[in-house]
Amino acid sequence: MLNETFVQKIKNIKTPFYYYDMELLHTTLKKLTEESGKYGFHVHYALKANFDPRLLQEIRQYDLGVDCVSGNEVRCAIEAGFPAEKIVFAGVGKSDDEIIYALEQNIFSFNCESREELEVINSLAAQRNKTARIALRINPDVDPHTHQHISTGKADNKFGISYTEIDEVLAQLQTLNNINITGIHFHIGSQISQMKVFEYLCKRVNTIAEWFEEKGLNLSHINVGGGLSINYENPDANPVSNFKEYFEIFAQNLHLRPGQTLHFELGRSVVGQCGTLISRVLYNKTTGSGKRFIIIDASMTELIRPALYQAHHAIVNLSSDQGAITYNVAGGVCESTDVFAKDIVLPETKRGDIIAIKSAGAYGSSMASRYNLRNLPASVYSDKL
Ligand code: LLP
Secondary structure, three states: OOOHHHHHHOOOOOOOEEEEOHHHHHHHHHHHHHHHHOOOOEEEEEHHHOOOHHHHHHHHOOOOEEEEOOHHHHHHHHHOOOOHHHEEEOOOOOOHHHHHHHHHHOOOEEEEOOHHHHHHHHHHHHHOOOOEEEEEEEEOOOOOOOOHHHEOOOOOOOOOEEHHHHHHHHHHHOOOOOEEEEEEEOOOEOOEOOHHHHHHHHHHHHHHHHHHHHOOOOOOEEEOOOOEOOOOOOOOOOOOOOHHHHHHHHHHHOOOOOOOEEEEEEOHHHHOOOEEEEEEEEEEEEOOOOOEEEEEOOOOOOOOHHHHHOOOOOEEEOOOOOOOEEEEEEOOOOOOOOEEEEEEEEOOOOOOOEEEEOOOOOOOHHHOOOHHHOOOOEEEEHHHO
């Protein structure tokens, strides 16, 4: 896909970098808030997907809360201007320091993942004369039908409190005076493309919520996590996820009591499609077995998803439309898995060509590392180009 204007605009910019389409980010946020707003749902942006300060600034304008999984994420959200009363904090391994910081900030809710964690939060809160608001993260044993490495809600995953343990938890709560159970939380996985899975989740949540209420626990909120997929195969035709159908499923299938609020933690579907990893071709080579490789100046240190999960990202050469050749596209890091794509057809590619790796806005820059002592990737925003 030739894009001469873009190539011209970036000709003096050092690669690799993340390019963010700010217009698409806003279109996505508008659609997201429009559809969730129809039902009064609360959306917390899952900051782990991308914590680029400029993106956070834009996201903040839409009145979203934030879903955090570390003390530093809570700090980042607060420093970016998100109100503490819209911050939720999950994670199986919250340290004492992280808990103390979040307690001091008076966040909306700790999504609590184990019985032991309940005790620790209770005692840290007691020492400070505080009461922590808690949502119990329940592992509902729902198969999200997604990649095994990003599935979190099955019985043998490390996340959440098993629904088989709930009786013991309720008994334990009688003795914990500095926590207040205000909700229940679920997150079953990421990149979930079968909408039926969310329908099934709703049914499980209904059963579990009813059960809690029968036991006399008054839940003021239910949090169903994130997980809505984006289209990696064909991003240009599907730049915005199907928020309409997604929120409709919850509105139709999840039973809320009067006054009970429903919360979501979406990451990938908010920022995934607005980010593209831009890179230059360094070398062309052919292996002994006849495979043609393009070596680019981006690598698994900027975008680890293909190496870690065999994830597919659409790849285009923005500066050539000459012929069609089958290539492997690889980065320069000393790991055999540092390959972005195998056997894909691209126009004939030469040193210096601009390669775009699409749908890289979520879990791209946020998972970047300095392995091989490479530089962290820079960001370029469409409205500043
Ligand atoms: N809530 C919790 C508790 C989570 O653990 C996650 C993601 C989310 C919300 C947001 O899920 P999303 O809407 O983005 O699907 N690095 C992997 C994805 C890991 C997801 C981790 N948790 C990837 O690149 O595919």
